[in-house]
Amino acid sequence: MKWVALLAAVALVGCHAYPRYAQSFELTRPIDGIVVSAQDAGGGFWEVTATNNLQEPVMLLWDESAYVATDGTSKRIIRGTTKRIHTDRDQPPHPIPPGATLQETCAHQDFVYYITNSPDTYVSCLRPVDPNGTGRLHLVFKVANEKRVCEIAVMFERDRTPQPDTDITHDGDWP
Numbered sequence: 001m002k003w004v005a006l007l008a009a010v011a012l013v014g015c016h017a018y019p020r021y022a023q024s025f026e027l028t029r030p031i032d033g034i035v036v037s038a039q040d041a042g043g044g045f046w047e048v049t050a051t052n053n054l055q056e057p058v059m060l061l062w063d064e065s066a067y068v069a070t071d072g073t074s075k076r077i078i079r080g081t082t083k084r085i086h087t088d089r090d091q092p093p094h095p096i097p098p099g100a101t102l103q104e105t106c107a108h109q110d111f112v113y114y115i116t117n118s119p120d121t122y123v124s125c126l127r128p129v130d131p132n133g134t135g136r137l138h139l140v141f142k143v144a145n146e147k148r149v150c151e152i153a154v155m156f157e158r159d160r161t162p163q164p165d166t167d168i169t170h171d172g173d174w175p
Helices: 002-013 109-115 119-126
Strands: 020-029 034-042 045-052 058-060 066-068 074-079 094-096 101-108 134-143 146-159
Touching: 020 034, 034 134, 034 146, 045 094, 045 134, 074 109, 094 101
Parallel strands: none
Antiparallel strands: 020 146, 034 045, 045 101, 058 094, 058 134, 066 074, 066 134, 074 101, 134 146
């Protein structure tokens, strides 16, 4: 029903497609013995990969990890396998045995909430608050009873390619 109302409003008012932003990632604070990377998994999600090259197991502490948006606000990271109804619950740490690789899809909590509630907020949630700013993924690992932070910079660049007519639309122009 929401979609029908949204489409009717768009048809009456006129519209422009929301701009999309390509994301690039750069490891800015590595952890010795753990190779960590991130990439855009599409739809507002990230794919985090961590390879444990140490001789002991490590844990990725999801509940202590965060995304810092381009405006400096901190947002909780939610694993992609978490059901929306459980996003406010504790997330168990993820063990990574020696020589093993973790590959997990995740997003910040606001995104997980808005994607299921409001198309307008969902799209605005994908846009960086400051497109010229840099977001940061802070991933906290527990290594030999010591917490270590890995930081990955998230940079945004506006995608200038024409978007298909199926994009969610609004009236007005976005920067």
